Amino acid sequence: MFNIDFDALNPLERQIHSTLKQASRTAETIRITDAAQMCNCSVSKISKFVQKLGFANYKKYLDYLYARAQPEAKPSSELERIGRFLETFDQNKVQELASLIHDSNKLVLLGYGPSYLCAQYFEYKFKTCTNKICIAVPDDLTASSIIDANTLLLVFTVTGAFKSFEEIHRETKAKGAEVALIMEEYNPSVLTRYDRIFCLTDGHQPAGLKVYEKSRTVFFIFMEEVIRELSRRQ
Missing domain, CATH: 3.40.50.10490 (Glucose-6-phosphate isomerase like protein; domain 1)
Structure with missing residues (x-):
């Protein structure tokens, strides 16, 4: 369970998201160190931004950014x-x-x-x-x-x-x-x-x-x- 809340972000964090969203259109993936460099901030700032937005970790945020489906689980009742x-x-x-x-x-x-x-x-x-x-x-x-x-x-x-x-x-x-x-x-x-x-x-x-x-x-x-x-x- 998670929730995405852009209203919780401050202007700097909104700019981070905008920068990474733009980069995702041309890059196949974005490592967290590259993300920090693009946004002129630390890796820890990227991690905190991801959690504040509502994701458990940076990988989950990338799945969202690239609209990747989650792996299919085995059929269950x-x-x-x-x-x-x-x-x-x-x-x-x-x-x-x-x-x-x-x-x-x-x-x-x-x-x-x-x-x-x-x-x-x-x-x-x-x-x-x-x-x-x-x-x-x-x-x-x-x-x-x-x-x-x-x-x-x-x-x-x-x-x-x-x-x-x-x-x-x-x-x-x-x-x-x-x-x-x-x-x-x-x-x-x-x-x-x-x-x-x-x-x-x-x-x-x-x-x-x-x-x-x-x-x-x-x-x-x-x-x-x-x-x-x-x-x-x-």
């Missing part, structure tokens, strides 16, 4: 997949999302298909633990019509591949509102498009499953912990 998720569960990510929600006045929860049904359930649960306006919506148009500067848009998606959220992300940011994706599976092509992502696992469900056939179990485990934390803060 759903219980084994959930077991791996629980073994590496990061309570700090729960705290971070709970704080993001706590600091917002209005919540808009966006999901398509089964993810919208999940959003409806979370809408109900949020209303039991906060006094905030909370609305689950099934499409971009509805979301756009109710978002204002005091809104936090939470987008629920398994892979981010069923439909792009780029337009609603852009519109939400233009209104001065906050937006975060909560994504169940690792998808490098999606990670590079958005600036605030909570990626709950670094693996995948069986490749033969269509998006609507995939489990949302990890969504519920993570979000129930967030809701429990919000209840504690009330």
